[in-house]
Amino acid sequence: MLFRFFIHFIITVVAMSYTNAHANAIRFVAEDLPPYHYLNAHGQPDGVLVEIAKALKAHSGLDAKFDILPMARAHYELQTKSDVVMLAWLKTPSRALNYQFLGSMCQSSASLIGLKTNSASLVSLEQAKRFRVSTIRGYYSEYYLKEAGFSEEHDLVLASHYKSMWHMLYRGRTDFILTNTRTLQRELDELGLDPALLESKLTLNDFPSELHLATNLQFSKSQAKKLRESLVAIKASGRYDEIVRKWQLLN
Incomplete structure (x- = not known):
């Protein structure tokens, strides 16, 4: 009887841990736009910013998945879901009032x-x-x-x-x-x-040039802090530049 109770207890704890981890998972979303982010020949998210996001995932310890979506759908997810991180979104003064921008991922021209x-x-x-x-x-x-x-x-x-x-x-x-x-x-x-x-x-020199990680205002502040700090860290360590050079993308 005691053994069965112990097994049930262990299963419950493991299930709760999995549920909590899953509940705290974030979703990196982006449109199909090579070489930044796209689905490769195997149907998997790929690209320079996907690889940078994977480095952020590893450094921050956050559980994350990646979705390549039509732009309209990606924008909708960003607006309405509290677990979504847009991989690259132009930072503008009006957007900065309604979204969290977590750091520059790359430059555009x-x-x-x-x-x-x-x-x-x-x-x-x-x-x-x-x-x-x-x-x-x-x-x-x-x-x-x-x-x-x-x-x-x-x-x-x-x-x-x-x-x-x-x-x-x-x-x-x-x-x-x-x-x-x-x-x-x-x-x-x-x-x-x-x-x-x-x-x-x-x-067009007056066109905004910085593409940032972005979330809505409901996104977890603690997770946002981890992503900000991780982006700073991988840039400081040289990992960011290593990925950019691998993809032959100037920043």
Whole structure:
């Protein structure tokens, strides 16, 4: 009888420990955007920021899983779930009021890109209003362009994914695209498109450039602290730079 009680007690303790650990698990979410984060040939989350997040998981001791989702779904999860960490989200003043930003994961560089056969020369974003300009629906770049006076009724053509956006440009369905130039080469290689046909038409120096780990305000403050401290630690140790060099990504 005592032995059965002891076994039952051990099973209960183990089950409670597993439940508590599972309840405290976090979820790193991101969209499909190589080389930052994507599903590899084996259907597993991969990419430079996924590898950095795995280093954060190991250093912090936090239980974590990884999900690659459509951007709209990833954003919804970030807004509504208290266990979600967005792997890379542009930090802006308005977002900083409603979300926790835990540290910079990488830098971006925004430009208007067009075909070389398009002889238009731009010195300001205002001049681009004479043309069709595209970006991805739901991105901060959509908000940025609309704030600058672009509209879907006149000069703004939104795409659902970077793949369709690039095809729109190469097929002449839009004149310029607003994109992160640091991912340009990888995206074009994946699509089999010739980057030699492109040129930067206008660098947008006022566009936010830091991509951060981000959570909503309901995310555990203690877990957020662990992630912040772990990101600082792996940068200080050189592990962060090692991963970035491995992926041949400049930061």
